[in-house]
Amino acid sequence: MGKAAFLAWMFLLARIVLLLPAFLFLYLFWNLVGAVLQAKLDQEIYWASIAYIGAFLVGKQAADTLQAVMSHREASFGYTVDALVRLIALGFLAFWQELSLKTAIWAYAAGASAGVVICLSGMLRVFASRIESPFCAGDRDSLSLHGVWQYGWHAYLHNAVGIVLTPQALRIFCASLLGAAGVAALGFAQSMSEFTKRYLPAIFLASLIEPILIGRYRETKDFAMLNTLASVVFKVNLFLLLPFVGWLAVSGDGALALVTGGKYVEQSWLLVGLLALLAFDVHRALLHMVIMAVDETWLLVMSQLWPTIMLAGLLALVHFQGLGGFLIGLAVIVGFVNCLLVRQLRQSGHDYRLDWPGIAKIALNAAAGNIIGLLFSLAVDGWPGSVLALVVACLAFLGISYWHKAFGLEEKNLIDKLLGRPLWVW
Secondary structure, three states: OHHHHHHHHHHHHHHHHHHHHHHHHHHHOHHHHHHHHOOOOOHHHHHHHHHHHHHHHHHHHHHHHHHHOOOHHHHHHHHHHHHHHHHHHHHHHHHOOOOOHHHHHHHHHHHHHHHHHHHHHHHHHHOOOOOOOOOOOOOOOOOOHHHHHHHHHHHHHHHHHHHHHOHHHHHHHHHHHHHHHHHHHHHHHHHHHHHHHHOOHHHHOHHHHHHHHHHHHHHHOOHHHHHHHHHHHHHHHHHHHHHHHHHHHHHOHHHHHHHHOOOOOOOHHHHHHHHHHHHHHHHHHHHHHHHHHOOOOHHHHHHHHHHHHHHHHHHHHHHHHOHHHHHHHHHHHHHHHHHHHHHHHHHOOOOOOOOHHHHHHHHHHHHHHHHHHHHHHHHOOHHHHHHHHHHHHHHHHHHHHHHOOOOOHHHHHHHHHHHOOOOOOO
């Protein structure tokens, strides 16, 4: 634990040191930022923003460190305190009619600062042992400083290059090509897609899944076991995602009209498409974990470099085909990246495979369940029929999946082990 403590505090210090030039850059170009955002930003807002950004990033670093060593309770408590302090501060500001951009940012900074205190105290408890450098020469368990630097550099390039492919960046790029109505529909579909993605197990439980995948492989050097773990996690995500996507495609218009007040129903196909593409996003996230486990981190850079090059083609499709072109271009990019990473892994000597028969069974079960749900939605008009179809489709899917199982006995035992209880019956 002494070596882990050294790395944890070293990376936290590096995060703090790297924030200082970023804050200086932001200070020098603060007026330019206001001009770009078309907002009047005074120095008080700058200091409030600096306080929030610093507290948020340091707190996230500390929370990620705690989760990496399986101390989820301390990290979750930090997130909870952050949210509670923020809500209480915003509530008081609203009650006293003092709520403004500046005071709201200070409220967020207060919450983030409280979360930082909790997470840092958790790190002090977890890493209470003597700090020992993991780079000692002659120690067979020592780490290579070059290897750590290479890993960090590849991860940094992956995140830096990937900024242009975030939903927010894509929306900005497409703003002048789609018009106000198109951007609004795209923003709604992206928001719903990102919300759904956040609660899929591979993303929501990433801090729990990643140490398990990497730790198991580092202990056993058994790539087949790593492949099986990644494949099972991917199938569980599809098990939760595909029934919802199918329902939205065939019976969800009524519920969507209720939620949006009748807006964006005509563009429901865009939401369905983005939700379906989440399967590729989840698989790519799992591939990243596999890549980090086998120390092929240069592939992280490849996974963002090619999509960035292909961005021009996506924008051309948006220009000529509108929202349909955006969806087609995005599907090509995410599909290409997944195929590229799998191909590169295999060329590196890692025979990565997915359980395609099991995936096909999940898709067929979801389709069958939604056909049954569609019959109920046709019998009841409006949003009640749509909601009823969702309930019936989910129940039918679970029933069909119990009979037409997509998970083998070994996979079921593995899921039960991850859950801690024998709960998986599909």
